[in-house]
Amino acid sequence: MSMDPIFRALADPVRRRLLDRLFARNGQTLGELCEGEAMTRQAVTKHLAILEAANLVVSQKRGREKLHFINPVPINEIAERWIGKFEAPRLAALAQLKRKLEGDDHE
Template sequence: MTDTFTALSDPTRRLLLDRLSETGGLTLSDLAEDLPMTRQAVAKHLAVLEAAELVASERDGRCKRHYLNPVPLAKIARRWLGRFEEVPLAAMSGFHGPAGERRVAQT
């Protein structure tokens, strides 16, 4: 899971994932279009995303097409966000008294 967080920490990689979520099956040239970097730099970002299993690729003749793999993102959502869905908001945040003094919620 560390690879996933490392891959998601870079804004360019998040942009590539956004593009793949909108339109899957993009080539390296498609992904590099309008980005202020070389195709080689985009390829390095794709390699990080593939190592984190966030992107799957397949050959289509001479082209290599890239697709978003949502499974690692779903695992993160379930592990890190899912546990907070059932907890009342007041219990998570506590209560703030005067002048920002924080008091723990009484149960």
């Protein structure tokens, strides 16, 4: 699985703010997410489509409304596979330490 769409989706401040708002309150409709953004509904729709394509947001229809839910999995993947690499020593040491302390050393 490529991480390119994830990084691309995170590159825009509008989309990061949308994720922030969904993190603050999950399951918001398109109309709710449009409030506060200084652009048309269609522009927000496109941003949400990009977030969905990156699997950062999942949507679901309820009647005439469309609910949006944040999906933390890709962000965790970035943290673990990419960003984690740059602080690998520190985090690896911590994780190993944690395992040792929990007596959970099944490697």
